[in-house]
Amino acid sequence: MTVRGARPSDDVPLAALDRAVWSPLHAVTPRPEPPYPPFFDAAHRPEDHLVAEGADGSLLGYVRLVCPTPLACNRHVRQIQGFAVAAGARGQGIGGALLRAACAEARRQGATRITLRVLGHNTPARALYEKEGFRVEGVLPGEFVLDGRAVDDVLMGRSLTA
Structure with missing residues (x-):
């Protein structure tokens, strides 16, 4: 397995991966239905993604790393705004490898902090x-109502300088 920058040609396999891993454990949007939109668009560019590629060329996961706001005073922060590992590839260190690569890329871009948001009930992701x-x-209590149940939005972050 290698981690590399995404390419425009990764659009179809990443879209398929994203649909395959959709779960109420992490998604606040409805289950994707046809017609499926492309994975990449103006707000979700290939250059904002790192992918985990298996030895056979299959895509096993991805992480999306962006500036959280357009403000100059916030340019030292990068935010993970998308993260997925294929169900059959979980437990093999791919998620950790993607997170470490995201931190390294954020440092390369000059960031000193990295943040993310995760649903409170997503225990496996929080542990990772x-x-x-x-x-x-921080925690935004009951920020989402999913299947009739209030779910917290948990804000997590770490320094990239230590």
């Missing part, structure tokens, strides 16, 4: 993020 050095920095 904590293992990779992210800490809870």
